[in-house]
Amino acid sequence: MRLIDGLEADRLYSEMGPGVEMSGGSVANTMAGIASLGGRAGYIGLLRDDQLGQVFRHDITAVGVTYRVPAASAGPATARCLILVTPDAQRTMNTYLGACVELGPEHLDRALIESAQVLYLEGYLFDPPRAKAAIRAAAEIAHGAGRKVSLSLSDPFCVERHRADFRALIADHVDIVFANEIEIGSLYETGDFEAAARAAAHDCEIAVLTRSAKGSVVVAGAARHEIPAAPVPQVVDTTGAGDLYASGFLYGITYGRLLDVCGRLGSLCAAEIISHIGARPERPLKDLAAASGLL
């Protein structure tokens, strides 16, 4: 993922082939996945009152996620990400943050955060200037209400840009960390996956580490669970794989499932999302999970 400004977004779009527009956003994808599993989820993020903003609000509320933050009536346009997907299903994401740069502590919905069993934060929020304060404030609200705080490292480049901030947030506030093997290696500055996993397990109650086709590893204290990747007939677009893994895992955690089952729910949701273009489920995840005997 690389950050681009509005001019670069226009230039790049003019060079791109025909596209398809769909709602996205890392945490929003995760919450949509939880709702698709039949869970309850809410979302906090900032839109402009433009057409992309209207579509985003439609899609996330239509799937059943609580989303109450009013759209900004001035300032930058709703964020967009221009995603290029290669025939081998890899993607390059070019993100124009737009209205997200205005996100600050004043947009937090205290009642919503206090009501949630788990707060889920995305590392991408270290990029917009005022969101770091919102992240910390949200984590404090959640912990003040006796809730869990979880964090996705989001992206290895993002970890490079904000390593010290990530480390500090994790040390102070994170109970459950989600990362892929490159991100966790970058965070702890090691190429040794096992060393990185140990460091994460030391810093957090639960470390959830995804390894693409090699599956995932969940470490909680001395317990370690190896979870295989769920089978996919054809990998079409890997966008959203981590987001939807988190959907399954967080759904499992909030419904009291064993860590192993949480991981298998994550693998199942990730497998659905990489089988088609886009990072929102095309089929009800609840049905897929039930068919796999995981609900």
Add this chain to the structure above:
Amino acid sequence: MRLIDGLEADRLYSEMGPGVEMSGGSVANTMAGIASLGGRAGYIGLLRDDQLGQVFRHDITAVGVTYRVPAASAGPATARCLILVTPDAQRTMNTYLGACVELGPEHLDRALIESAQVLYLEGYLFDPPRAKAAIRAAAEIAHGAGRKVSLSLSDPFCVERHRADFRALIADHVDIVFANEIEIGSLYETGDFEAAARAAAHDCEIAVLTRSAKGSVVVAGAARHEIPAAPVPQVVDTTGAGDLYASGFLYGITYGRLLDVCGRLGSLCAAEIISHIGARPERPLKDLAAASGLL
């Protein structure tokens, strides 16, 4: 397909589940398919200068279709169609015509029409009030330049609404007619497919009649070609099947292929489009056609 106004479009959208946005429009889909086959195509239609309009223009020009009509800077928004697809791949289309209601003869690009081997008209254009005059004017320009005129009947309900106009246009101006078996039966008010096919072949030089999974029939004078449907692993969404059949057929005609090959190109393009959501090709049709030995 049913026509809806802006209020009904808003009401329906608020009741719909999460969606995906992509460019569409019957003739625009057909032209995008021709470009994807490696052919040359142009398009005439009216947009507003809003975001949907910008996306439409981006997508059709990015695939290589000539599109020069300026966007309207006032008046109704760019047209949209709210499409509901059932698990068995059938679709209901709810069309808000928007800026299309302003389309008139003044928007015709005479040089573009005169330069094209075949003019392709959609029956849907009988719905907006001023487009009928544009249809006739375009057909006269094409015939004046010694070109062929083709027409898709578009939709059985549309045929019901405008049967006399369709009959008159076909009698006066249409060399190649495209229709599915319901549309052609409605046009000639008969439930007997063979009788309808004979009537169409009498009125036009070539009648191209599609029959879903039963394949298609191409009748030209005394010659008759039965073309099987191309195999599809899973039919996901039938939106655009007729549009893309026309892409293959028109590409074949303009590159001097035998009618049987034109029909098989049509079947191949239709098979690609019904294998996924949306009415624009996901894979280059040129590659598919080459792999099938049809180019």
